[in-house]
Amino acid sequence: MFINIHTHFQLYDANIELVNLNMDSTVKANHYSYGLHPWHLDKTTYEEQLAKLKIVAHEKRCLAIGECGLDKISKTDFDFQTEVFIEQIKIANEINKPLIVHCVKAFNELINCLNLNDNTVPVIVHGYNNNDNIARVLVNQGYYFSFGKALLGYESNAAKAIRIVGRKNFFLETDDSDLSIKYIYKKAAELLGIDEEIIKQQIQSNFETVFKTTL
Ligand SMILES: [Zn+2]
Numbered sequence: 001m002f003i004n005i006h007t008h009f010q011l012y013d014a015n016i017e018l019v020n021l022n023m024d025s026t027v028k029a030n031h032y033s034y035g036l037h038p039w040h041l042d043k044t045t046y047e048e049q050l051a052k053l054k055i056v057a058h059e060k061r062c063l064a065i066g067e068c069g070l071d072k073i074s075k076t077d078f079d080f081q082t083e084v085f086i087e088q089i090k091i092a093n094e095i096n097k098p099l100i101v102h103c104v105k106a107f108n109e110l111i112n113c114l115n116l117n118d119n120t121v122p123v124i125v126h127g128y129n130n131n132d133n134i135a136r137v138l139v140n141q142g143y144y145f146s147f148g149k150a151l152l153g154y155e156s157n158a159a160k161a162i163r164i165v166g167r168k169n170f171f172l173e174t175d176d177s178d179l180s181i182k183y184i185y186k187k188a189a190e191l192l193g194i195d196e197e198i199i200k201q202q203i204q205s206n207f208e209t210v211f212k213t214t215l
């Protein structure tokens with residue numbers, strides 16, 4: 001079975017696609033995540049959006065909160081990003097659903113926010129393409145990784161990181177690209193030097209652990 005842990009579109013290309021819905025999506029996918037992205041925060045509407053998130057988060061098909069997180073390159077004021085991220089950590093912990101995290105150049109702040117708010121839900125750092133040292137720090141925190149199109153880049157950070165994070169700690173995704181998740185699986189198998197079937201089984205088992213389900 002193929003699982004795409006983070007896509008912005010229902011692609012009908014995997015057995016499970018966790019579609020990242022945005023705030024104005026009206027069509028709901030079979031499985032989705034829902035959250036306030038740090039790029040699109042607005043001081044005049046965020047309270048209303050958080051209230052909406054609290055409702056949607058309870059829906060059965062809403063499997064995770066996100067993508068949400070911290071981005072030091074974004075124009076959005078960082079303190080404001082932090083405030084809204086903390087609200088989402090609280091919601092995820094109240095309802096006990098995983099967080100899908102977007103993090104750019106703010107990994108220390110990410111860890112602090114999660115730890116200071118007593119986070120206990122699984123954290124999936126999506127679109128991971130950072131160096132080995134950061135990967136090790138995140139592994140020590142028990143976070144999960146999701147790798148996507150960066151795996152395709154020759155000797156990319158993602159391609160190196162997937163070798164060190166351990167098979168129990170990762171997922172694969174297509175994010176906002178129109179690549180096939182099958183191609184990402186193939187590339188991951190190649191990088192790890194193992195059979196694609198083993199990756200499929202491992203990711204299925206990782207999914208069952210994180211989402212407390214049996215597939
Ligand atoms: Zn995304």
